[in-house]
Amino acid sequence: MDAIDWDQTIRKLGKKSTPQRRAILTALSRMNRPATVEEIFVAVREHHETSISTVYRNLELLFSEGLTTKQGFPGEKTRYCLKREHHEHTLVCIDCQKIVTITGCPLESYAIEVGRRENFVVVDHRMEMYGYCQQCNHLRGRLSK
Amino acid sequence: MDAIDWDQTIRKLGKKSTPQRRAILTALSRMNRPATVEEIFVAVREHHETSISTVYRNLELLFSEGLTTKQGFPGEKTRYCLKREHHEHTLVCIDCQKIVTITGCPLESYAIEVGRRENFVVVDHRMEMYGYCQQCNHLRGRLSK
DNA sequence: ATAATAAATGCGAATCATTCCTATTCTTAT
DNA sequence: ATAAGAATAGGAATGATTCGCATTTATTAT
Numbered sequence A, B: 001m002d003a004i005d006w007d008q009t010i011r012k013l014g015k016k017s018t019p020q021r022r023a024i025l026t027a028l029s030r031m032n033r034p035a036t037v038e039e040i041f042v043a044v045r046e047h048h049e050t051s052i053s054t055v056y057r058n059l060e061l062l063f064s065e066g067l068t069t070k071q072g073f074p075g076e077k078t079r080y081c082l083k084r085e086h087h088e089h090t091l092v093c094i095d096c097q098k099i100v101t102i103t104g105c106p107l108e109s110y111a112i113e114v115g116r117r118e119n120f121v122v123v124d125h126r127m128e129m130y131g132y133c134q135q136c137n138h139l140r141g142r143l144s145k
Numbered sequence C: 001a002t003a004a005t006a007a008a009t010g011c012g013a014a015t016c017a018t019t020c021c022t023a024t025t026c027t028t029a030t
Numbered sequence D: 001a002t003a004a005g006a007a008t009a010g011g012a013a014t015g016a017t018t019c020g021c022a023t024t025t026a027t028t029a030t
Helices: A002-012 A019-031 A037-045 A052-064 A108-118 A134-143 B002-012 B019-031 B037-045 B052-064 B108-118 B134-143
Strands: A068-071 A079-082 A088-093 A099-103 A120-133 B068-071 B079-082 B088-093 B099-103 B120-133
Touching (some): A019 A037, A019 A052, A019 A079, A037 A052, A052 A068, A052 A079, A099 B108, A108 A120, A108 B088, A108 B099, A120 A134, A120 B088, A120 B108, A120 B134, A134 B120, B002 B019, B019 B052, B037 B052, B052 B079, B120 B134
Antiparallel strands (some): B068 B079
16 A cells, blocks of 8 residues: 555656655655654665665655655754654653654744744744653653762 | 953853853854854954864853754754843744844743643753745745746 | 656765864963 | 863864766656
8 A cells, every 4th residue: 555655646746756765755654753864774775775875865855845854953863754744843852862743833823923023934833842751851860960 | 341251151160261262152142143153163263263173162062051052954054042031933034044033932831731741841942933034035936937 | 568768776975064183272270 | 380180273083965977767758
């Protein structure tokens, strides 16, 4: 079922449906979390030969076509994630990097309103929250100086 | 007035008050916007000799001590900005990279609430809005295929 | 089906921001 | 003023990402 879907998805973009592209989309779909290029590369390789530059190129393509998100703070590796139906944000653990996806976004109308005020056409926004997950927070308490 | 203030600021951190550090803080204060390391380096150089690695090291120090913000999306250069009294967000033009600082944040309580729900201690969040500034939006209309 | 052709891939080289190394210099506390 | 440790300079190293180009592949028209 996967293969056929992705084939259509790619064709709709006016791009060639290559095994690598289908495999990348399949991997993204299976992972379903913001993953690094390397992680995606490894996941794809489990089933298909690919080069890392192909993965880079296609993730960038998917992002520019709006099929994935692309995130990553300074010093971190870039993470791509297949977009879900609904706009989402993430909550990231500062210690263990665990990522929780939060659905529901309080910013849609706010962003537009700010855009109006500042004479911008706002087309997107990004938001991430940082903190300590339960486990790491406990650990932190125990180790704190 | 600058010099003396920054001298005290640095000493309070338990760090040595070097001319480079004072100059970097002065530059950040004058620029007062999220600036790239290179921009800050150039600004500092107008008045003092410095090496870029010193700028890097000290910006990182200031960030880890909580005196600056640090932002930058994948593929962009990292930007540092002296923290103001109030928490702020930015609105960035996708074309010309103009950055408008937005005061007022609708996320404070939201972040805490999400943290409670997900068992995270949320300590920070980041949000940026993207769009086209008036000028670039006009240009975009004119050039669109 | 087949050939033509435009696009995509692979892979090594190049890039570029950032970090690291370490000899030298500067700050600070005594 | 001096000693001891911290900070700096600047060049080398790193590492993620991009680029160039020869080769392969998917698509379209025949």
